[in-house]
Amino acid sequence: TGIFFILPCIDAYARVDLRTRTYDIPPQEVLTKDSVTVSVDAVVYYRVSNATVSIANVENAHHSTRLLAQTTLRNIMGQRPLHEILSERESISQHMKALLDEATDSWGINVERVEIKDVRLPIQLQRAMAAEAEAAREARAKVIAAEGEQKASRALREASEVIGDSPAALQLRYLQTVTKLCTAKNSTIIYPVPLDMMVNKLMKNSIGRH
Structure with missing residues (x-):
């Protein structure tokens, strides 16, 4: 700030914008480390931090920065396999910055x-x-279905063991089945003879013959 004197034919002045600029890197064709061709683009936010240096040390600071950004993007992507490029964008961005x-x-x-x-x-x-x-989704679905069938089979086996050990539970299950059949729209219902009655009948017939 203040007053500056410019000597004609000796000094020259240049206006430098110190605001942040954005540069959209055009899509870059890159061959990844695992030999996969991908197209990658990015955006760079930068600004001039030292106006004097940006004029004195390089011919065109903005153009040079943009060219370097393209080259850096290609180099970084070419050193990484595809799965890292897809899953680690944030870390790649930080490294490039x-x-x-x-x-x-x-x-x-x-x-x-x-x-x-x-x-x-x-x-x-x-x-x-x-x-x-x-x-992969179909494989997971098959695994879930198999686990469900296994649990259902285990539950049925446990239930059958409980019913087999308890005659009262077996009779209750029999009555429940008959009730369901009665509520269904069936014209004919066949009631099977209980096994214990058949055994007793056969034993009586055998004793009667002797």
Whole structure:
């Protein structure tokens, strides 16, 4: 601030915007560490932190920062496998910010933030991943169904053991079954002869013959 004197033909002045700028990195085709081609784009938030250095040390600080951002994005993505790129965007963004901020410090640039916006996969890979996810869901559903059948089978076995040990419980189950049959829309109901009555009848017939 204050009064500055400019000597004609000797001095020159330049206006420098110190506000934060955004730069949308265009989609970059990258070959990941596990040999998968992906398209990645990002956004960089930066500002001029030292106007004098940004003019004296580099020809065009903004253009240089943007070119470096593209190169850094490609290098970082190329060093990581696909699963890390998809699951660790936040850590990748922080790593890229640190690298950019350090590299542009000598240009009077301060990188405030970097965000990975989108990671686009080839169509064939998207279909393969969708099929794999569907197969995993079906496998989980089968496991759940099998566990349910196992629990139901165990419960039926325990119930049959209880009924088998208690004649009264067996008779109650018999009456419940008959009641359900009576409430159903059946024209004919067949009542089976209880097993104990059949045994007693057979024993009496055998004694009578002797």
